[in-house]
Amino acid sequence: MAMAVLNAIQHPVVMVDADGHIVFANWEAEAFFGASASHLARYRISTFIPFGSPLLALIEQVRERRAPVNEYRVDLSSPRLGQEKLVDLYVAPVLSQPGSVVVVLQERSMADKIDRQLTHRTAARSVTGLASMLAHEIKNPLSGIRGAAQLLETTVPDEDRPLTRLICDETDRIVSLVDRMEVFSDERPVDRIALNIHSVLDHVKAIAKAGFARNIRITENYDPSLPSVYANRDQLVQVFLNLIKNAAEAIGDKPDGEIQLTTAYRPGIRLSVAGSREKISLPLEFCVHDNGPGVPADLLPHLFDPFITTKTNGSGLGLALVAKIIDGHGGIVECDSQANRTTFRVLMPVSKDSALDDAIPANSTGSTR
Numbered sequence: 343m344a345m346a347v348l349n350a351i352q353h354p355v356v357m358v359d360a361d362g363h364i365v366f367a368n369w370e371a372e373a374f375f376g377a378s379a380s381h382l383a384r385y386r387i388s389t390f391i392p393f394g395s396p397l398l399a400l401i402e403q404v405r406e407r408r409a410p411v412n413e414y415r416v417d418l419s420s421p422r423l424g425q426e427k428l429v430d431l432y433v434a435p436v437l438s439q440p441g442s443v444v445v446v447l448q449e450r451s452m453a454d455k456i457d458r459q460l461t462h463r464t465a466a467r468s469v470t471g472l473a474s475m476l477a478h479e480i481k482n483p484l485s486g487i488r489g490a491a492q493l494l495e496t497t498v499p500d501e502d503r504p505l506t507r508l509i510c511d512e513t514d515r516i517v518s519l520v521d522r523m524e525v526f527s528d529e530r531p532v533d534r535i536a537l538n539i540h541s542v543l544d545h546v547k548a549i550a551k552a553g554f555a556r557n558i559r560i561t562e563n564y565d566p567s568l569p570s571v572y573a574n575r576d577q578l579v580q581v582f583l584n585l586i587k588n589a590a591e592a593i594g595d596k597p598d599g600e601i602q603l604t605t606a607y608r609p610g611i612r613l614s615v616a617g618s619r620e621k622i623s624l625p626l627e628f629c630v631h632d633n634g635p636g637v638p639a640d641l642l643p644h645l646f647d648p649f650i651t652t653k654t655n656g657s658g659l660g661l662a663l664v665a666k667i668i669d670g671h672g673g674i675v676e677c678d679s680q681a682n683r684t685t686f687r688v689l690m691p692v693s694k695d696s697a698l699d700d701a702i703p704a705n706s707t708g709s710t711r
Contacts, residue, residue, distance in 0.1 A: 348368045349370075351446075352370060353370055353446055353449075354368065354370045354371035354374040355367070355368045355371055355444065355445070355446050356382070356387065357436065358444075358445060359442050360439075362386035362388060363383065363385070363386055364382040364383055364386070364390075365442070367379040367383075375390050375423065376422070387401075387445075391418055391420065392419070395416070396416050397413075400413055400431060401433055401443050401445070403433075405435065405443065408437070410432065410433065410435070411433050411434075412431065415429075416428070416429055418447075428449070429447045429448060429449050430447070430448040431445065431447060431448075432446040434446075484513045484517055487509065487513050488510055488513040491506045491509035491510050491513070492506070492510065494506050532574040532577060534671075535572070535575070536693035537573050537693075538570060539568065539570075539578070539626070539628055540568070540605065542579060543564075543603050543605075545579060546583050547586070547603065550601075554590050554591075555586065555587075557599075559599065560586075561601075562602070562604070563605075565605050568607055569626070569693065571626055572693040573690065574671075577667045577671075578667075580663070580667065581667050584663065584664050587660070588660060588686075589601045589630055589632035589634065589686075592684065593632055593634040596634065598633070599633065600632070601631065601632050602630075603629070604627075604628075604629045604631065605626070605627065605629075606629075607625050608624075608625050608627050609625055624672075624674060625689075627689055628690070629686065629687050630686045631684070631685045632683075632684050633683060634682070634684055635681065635682070636679045636680055636682065636683070636684050637677060642679060646662055646664070646665040646675065647662060671690060672691055673688060673689055673690035673691065674688070674689045675689075676689075
């Protein structure tokens with residue numbers, strides 16, 4: 343019974359004896375350390391974490407004080423565990439076995455995803471109000487300005503006509519920008535169905551290869567057993583078209599530029615949303631990777647805010663729209679970036695009609711094309 347309870351916990355839990363050996367690891371701990379419980383039991387915990395990690399000092403502190411200790415945002419990143427292994431730690435003594443402690447790890451990435459998504463929602467609401475205001479207060483006078491410029495064009499000398507043409511072109515550009523922003527103010531419910539995400543990605547890839555990404559290699563690594571996603575097809579096409587276009591523009595004229603599309607099933611990812619007692623399961627992971635120069639570190643935390651862009655002629659609304667659409671589907675979008683490797687990751691719930699237990703094998707190998 344105790345084993346079943348520990349394995350049901352959605353956080354890595356390990357028990358370390360007085361000599362530092364791992365004597366128990368639940369299923370989540372096996373996934374976190376990338377090894378089976380029997381393999382972990384052969385080694386001390388110091389084998390699996392970075393040299394000089396604060397976790398070792400915490401374990402010693404708990405042994406001496408015989409009282410639990412919490413520590414937040416501890417970096418366990420290493421070549422063995424992978425990058426960005428930021429965790430919150432809870433270490434408690436096992437009173438019935440002197441010297442033994444229990445370590446519970448909560449990956450910060452999950453909490454940070456919630457924080458970032460709440461920020462995206464706030465930004466989207468701000469743009470919604472701004473879009474409504476712009477539509478009513480700007481488009482009408484712009485129409486009058488454009489009409490006046492067209493009338494002037496028929497009466498001014500030939501050498502001045504480029505100026506009236508410029509007025510028309512610039513008003514058209516502003517109207518186009520306002521039209522794009524009006525999408526944010528559309529709060530009508532969208533029609534959703536069970537979709538095969540791979541058909542959506544293949545459709546977007548075909549559009550990209552016929553246009554803006556014709557000179558860029560696009561590869562796929564799909565999980566063929568992935569269940570359906572409950573979504574609106576047109577909106578998902580818009581999301582991934584924006585993400586792939588963003589990746590293509592980041593790559594630019596790089597001769598070995600490559601975009602990779604991946605899908606995967608990530609069981610165990612369940613997020614608690616503020617204001618709700620319900621846990622949302624987001625096991626479907628869709629990624630767009632590129633080998634461009636990466637996103638500047640100072641820009642990364644604000645990437646999905648409106649009007650944030652590094653492009654000379656960009657409006658900064660593409661990624662804000664992506665965040666709004668994914669949020670409307672109950673999902674999360676995030677970006678991880680470093681030199682020559684940027685990943686936009688979309689996490690979404692499965693279709694209500696998907697039979698997960700039957701559709702997802704325990705160890706899916708996926709397919710690469």
